[in-house]
Amino acid sequence: MSQDTKPQSSATPADRARALFKVLDDKKLIPDGFIGNFTKLMENDWDPSNGARVVAKAWVDPEFRELLLKDGTKACEQFGYTGPQGEYIVALENTPKLQNVIVCSLCSCTNWPVLGLPPEWYKSFEYRARLVREGRTVLRELGEELPDDVAVKVWDTTAETRYMVLPVRPEGTENMSEEELAKLVTKDVLIGVARPHVS
Amino acid sequence: MDGIHDLGGVQGFGKVPHTKNSLTYKPVFHEDWEHLAYSLLFLAADHMKQFSVDELRHAIERMDARHYFGSPYYDRIVIGTATLLVEQGVITQEELNACLGENFQLARAYSSPGRPALPERPPFEVGDRVKVRDEFVAGHIRMPAYVRGKEGKILHRTSVKWPFPDTIGHGDKSAQLQSTYHVEFNVRDLWGSAADDGTVVVDLFEGYLDEVT
Numbered sequence: 083m084s085q086d087t088k089p090q091s092s093a094t095p096a097d098r099a100r101a102l103f104k105v106l107d108d109k110k111l112i113p114d115g116f117i118g119n120f121t122k123l124m125e126n127d128w129d130p131s132n133g134a135r136v137v138a139k140a141w142v143d144p145e146f147r148e149l150l151l152k153d154g155t156k157a158c159e160q161f162g163y164t165g166p167q168g169e170y171i172v173a174l175e176n177t178p179k180l181q182n183v184i185v186c187s188l189c190s191c192t193n194w195p196v197l198g199l200p201p202e203w204y205k206s207f208e209y210r211a212r213l214v215r216e217g218r219t220v221l222r223e224l225g226e227e228l229p230d231d232v233a234v235k236v237w238d239t240t241a242e243t244r245y246m247v248l249p250v251r252p253e254g255t256e257n258m259s260e261e262e263l264a265k266l267v268t269k270d271v272l273i274g275v276a277r278p279h280v281s
Numbered sequence: 282m283d284g285i286h287d288l289g290g291v292q293g294f295g296k297v298p299h300t301k302n303s304l305t306y307k308p309v310f311h312e313d314w315e316h317l318a319y320s321l322l323f324l325a326a327d328h329m330k331q332f333s334v335d336e337l338r339h340a341i342e343r344m345d346a347r348h349y350f351g352s353p354y355y356d357r358i359v360i361g362t363a364t365l366l367v368e369q370g371v372i373t374q375e376e377l378n379a380c381l382g383e384n385f386q387l388a389r390a391y392s393s394p395g396r397p398a399l400p401e402r403p404p405f406e407v408g409d410r411v412k413v414r415d416e417f418v419a420g421h422i423r424m425p426a427y428v429r430g431k432e433g434k435i436l437h438r439t440s441v442k443w444p445f446p447d448t449i450g451h452g453d454k455s456a457q458l459q460s461t462y463h464v465e466f467n468v469r470d471l472w473g474s475a476a477d478d479g480t481v482v483v484d485l486f487e488g489y490l491d492e493v494t
C-alpha cells in the first residue's frame with residue numbers, strides 16, 4: 083500500500099548497541115578499559131550531589147555565591163566539577179518571586195559534571211515540547227504549584243552554556259550544617275522543577 | 282532544518298512521565314546496554330576524533346521522522362554514531378548488518394552541505410533588543426523554530442566562542458567562532474494566549490540575530 087511503511091524490525095535497541103560495539107571491537111578500535119572508565123564517570127562521578135554541594139556552599143558563603151553567579155565555571159571548578167558538558171556553566175539565581183527551570187527542547191543538553199546525566203523524563207518528548215510553552219502548567223503537574231506572583235523563567239539549552247539552578251535557601255534551615263543543607267538539593271531542584279523543602 | 286527533533290511548543294503531548302524526585306536518580310542506566318551509547322559516541326567523537334558532537338546532533342536530526350519517534354533516546358545516540366562512522370568510512374553498513382542479523386537502519390543522507398556564518402560584525406551588548414533572523418535552513422541549525430523572526434532581549438553574552446553549528450554540524454572545520462547570547466522572550470509573544478505566562482531564554486549564536494533598530 084504505502085511505500086513509506088518500513089518492514090518491522092525484530093532487532094531491539096540493545097541488539098543495535100551490541101552490534102555497533104562488536105563491529106568496532108572486531109576492528110580493535112576500542113582500547114582496553116575505555117568503556118568501563120567512561121561508564122564509571124557517568125554512573126558515579128557525575129552526580130547531582132555535586133551540584134548540591136555547590137548550592138550548599140553558596141547558601142553559607144556569600145563570597146562563593148558571588149563567584150558562582152559571576153563565573154559558574156570557575157566556581158564549579160573549585161570542586162573539580164569540570165569535563166564534558168561542563169565547560170561553560172551559568173548558575174541561575176532563584177528568588178522568592180522567580181523560579182528558573184532548565185530544558186533542552188532540541189535534544190537533551192545538561193550540565194553533566196554538576197547535575198549528572200539527565201533523567202529519562204527530562205529527555206522525553208513531553209517535557210521538551212511543553213515546558214517552553216506551558217512552564218507553569220508542567221511544574222504544577224510535576225507537583226510544584228507556584229503562587230501566581232512567582233514568575234516562571236524557562237532556559238532552553240540550545241547552545242553550549244550548561245545551566246544549574248541556585249534555589250532559594252528554605253526557611254527553617256538556619257541551624258543546618260553545609261552537609262545537611264546539601265541533602266535538601268535534589269536533581270529536580272537543580273533542574274528547577276522542584277523547590278527545596280525541609281521535611 | 283525544520284525537523285521532528287525541534288519540539289519546543291509542539292502540541293499533542295500529554296503529561297511528562299516524571300519519576301519520583303530523589304537525591305540521585307540511581308541507577309543512572311536502566312538497561313544493561315544503555316551505557317554503550319555515550320561510551321561509543323565518546324570513543325568515536327572524542328578519542329578517535331571522527332566527528333564533532335554537532336555532527337552527532339545533526340545525524341540524529343537526519344533520522345527519518347518515524348524512525349526518530351520510534352526510537353528511544355539511547356537508541357538514537359547509537360544510530361547517530363553508527364551513521365557517522367559509516368559515512369566516515371570507519372565501518373560499513375554491511376558489517377553492521379552482519380552483526381545485527383538484519384538491516385541496521387541508519388539516518389538519512391545529508392540534504393544540505395551546511396552554510397557559513399555571516400561575516401563578522403560588532404557584538405551585541407547586554408540589554409540590546411534583538412530579532413531572530415527570519416531564515417529557513419535545510420541543514421543543521423541550533424535555533425528552535427519557535428523563536429524564528431521573534432524579538433527578545435539579551436541577558437548575557439558568553440565569554441567563550443564556539444564553532445558556528447550550521448557549519449561544523451556538517452563536518453566543515455572552517456566554521457567561524459562565535460559568542461552565543463542568552464536572549465529572553467515573552468512566552469506570549471511566541472504563542473499568544475495559547476501559552477502560559479512567563480519568559481523563555483534561548484541560547485543563540487550571534488549569526489542568528491539582528492539588532493532591532
Ligand SMILES: [Fe+3]
Pocket residue numbers: 186188189190191192239
Ligand atoms: Fe540538547
